[in-house]
Amino acid sequence: MPLFTELRHELEGYLDNDQVEQIYKAYLFAANAHQGQQRRSGDPYIVHPLAVAQLLGEMRMDAQTIVAAILHDVIEDTPTDKATIAKEFSNEVAELVDGVSKLTQAQFKTRAEAQAENFRKMLLAMAKDIRVIIIKLADRLHNMRTLGAMPPEKKQRIALETLDIYVPIASRLGMYAFRVEFEELIFAVLYPFRYRVLQEGVRKAKQARKHMMGQIETALKECLEKHLIPPSVVWARKKHLYSIYKDMREKHLSLTEIMDSYTFCIVVDSVDTCYRVLGAVHNLYIPIPERFRDFIALPKGNGYQALHTTLFGPEGMPIEIQIRTVDMDRMADNGVVTHWRFNYAEGTHNPAHLQAREWLKRLLDIQQVTVNSSLDFIEDVKIDLFPEEVYVFTPLGEIKALPKGATPVDFAYAIHSDLGDHCKAARIDRRPAALSTMLASGQVVEIDTEPSAHPNPGWLEFVVTGKARSGIRHFLKEQRRDEAITLGKQLLINALSTIGLSFNEIPTAQLKILLKQLDYKNSKELFTAIGLGDQLAPFVAQRFLQHPQANETLESKLEPLVIGSNENLLLTYADCCRPIPGDAIVGVTKAGQGLTIHATQCPRVVKLRKHSERFVPAKWDKNIQGNFKVDVRIEVYNKYGALAQIANTIAQAKANIDNMNVFERDKQCSVIRLTISVSNRVHLAHILRRLRNLKIVTRLARGK
Ligand code: MN
DSSP states (O other), X not given: OHHHHHHHHHHHTTSOHXXXXXXXXXXXXXXXXXXXXXXXXXXXXXXXXXXXXXXXXXXXXXXXXXXXXXXXTHHHHSSOOHHHHHHHSOHHHHHHHHHHHHHHHOOOSSHHHHHSHHHHHHHHHHOSSHHHHHHHHHHHHHHHHTXXXXXXXXXXXXXXXXXXXXXXXXXXXXXXXXXXXXXXHHHHHHOHHHHHHHHHHHHHHHHHHHHHHHHHHHHHHHHHHHTXXXXXXXXXXXXXXXXXXXXXXXXXXXXXXXXXXXXEEEEESOHHHHHHHHHHHHXXXXXOGGGOEETTTSOOTTOOOOEEXXXXXXXXXXXXXXXXXXXXXXXXXXXXXXXXXXXXXXXXXXXXXXXXXXXXXXXXXXXXXXXXXXXXXXXXXXXXXXXXXXXXXXXXXXXXXXXXXXXXXXXXXXXXXXXXXXXXXEEETTEEEOTTOOOOTTOBEEEEEOTXXXXXXXXXXXXXXXXXXXXXXXXXXXXXXXXXXXXHHHHHHHHHHHTTOOGGGSOHHHXXXXXXXXXXXXXXXXXXXXXXXXXXXXXXXXXXXXXXXXXXXXXXXXXXXEETSXXXXXXXXXXXXXXXXXXXXEEEXXXXXXXXXXXXXXXXXXHGGGGGGGEEEEEEOTTOOSOEEEEEEEEEEOOTTHHHHHHHXXXXXXXXXXXXXXXXXXXXXXXXXEEEEESSXXXXXHHHHHHHTSTTEEEEEEOO
């Protein structure tokens, strides 16, 4: 099979025979699957996957990657499925091919979306195995190289997509050679005229500088020889049209300025030699001090290593020199892909290599745990590639970026608060999932809603987004309000019926007047106030008995509110006077706090006289039952067992002690402050009498 010959030659350079045979088998399998399909150019389809495999072979990618590259379009374009590939080859290969197919299917709707960093991160995150991305990049590169036969609009669309998505990814992965070739091809498609003009300009400029370049190159080589530096490679770094174009546009440099700055690369055998070369070239031309950068000691984020220095060349021309080892040079071209090969390279002891090997080892270890490992995988790849975010799809293919740990509830609220408020169940990749399931990148999330479904407070324990949190809180608050309305209305209806009125029979006009008097906008507000205990239903009910027309005397005509006849009353007994049945009492309203019952004699009530509008006449229900707290102050002789006697006496009188404080007034006397529960004034009087009869008691009084 002549088509396979070139690839075979490449592979035999670094893989063993079994692996090459396995790849050959993949070739036969793919050629068969794509049988009869053609590329636009008229070539048989198999030419494309073979070319992709060739690109990866040149980068010395592992055998599984090459097999997957040859099969990369089989799931997408032929009836062959993932299971068949797994059976014929391996699970690993099947996963890779499946990953590439999914990436191919990942569609974006707008250019803005394609440009969005989120989208690229999502693509990266989606690939459980970084080799999926590398295959995809090689696939795209070959497609870009062979755009020739396509209509111009389609070419432009593909070029733009490549620029928006694949160039930044190649860049992040440190795959410089890919990035540069992408950019050159894109530039030619998007701006064919500018491309040709610039190409011609650069050709002429190079011609004019040929002599100077040759001179510098010779000087550098002689200098290295003189310093007995082992054989190394020296070349002038090629200037690429797209980067020239970008510099002209963005840095406002002229073509002459750009062409007048030279960059030479010197590639040597070891790190030690790198530093020796640096010394040598600093002897040849004067260095510009602040332009020296040591990326060997401090590699760039994507792993790039080299020494950079700038020298004053002949005629004061600045010359940038980049010095690196062979491995570093491969790294400069291939980035992450180089890391792959370090795994197989033996006998390297340079820390960067060891670090890279460690990194790769972790990567491969994690890949063993294939299913759903993308997040862990991502976390472990410490190359600043992946954020603390997950990217999921709506059923319509829209991407949502959510913080790590986000759940379907977060997702629902991210789309719309209504969706969150009524979400009932979730499906992840079409399978039912709990609302608290942590989402992973690439999943399709669907939310089932039901009008009667609503957030429950338990959700607050697992949601991670502020939007979901505040959405749930808001709903719960609203819900409490709704419940208050229902309760308040019921309380009022009950209160009205006890005085022979029916809510439905109250004339609207009368209701309106009352609402205005009580300062409520509508009846819902009144119900809420009653339901939350801010307003008393019997008090409101009593007001309907009055004639609102004569409202100037309304207060004085109010019937006293009967305390104790309605169990549901949300009222409090004042701590200051602690009224008990039998005491003359009055209700005092306080905004937001409902009604407080005071004894009429309470000093606070006396103070509040001028705010009599806040007073509600009140009286005890004749049949009132229950325990009421009351304060008692007792002075006793300091005698052993005095407290026990008091406590005993109170217990015998069938009252409970709620609280007791003892203060030693002097050597002879102590003051005991008691809070006891009694049923009424008669009960209290009985207790006080018994206490007074005790010999130890010198003084006794109700109150604090
Ligand atoms: Mn393809």
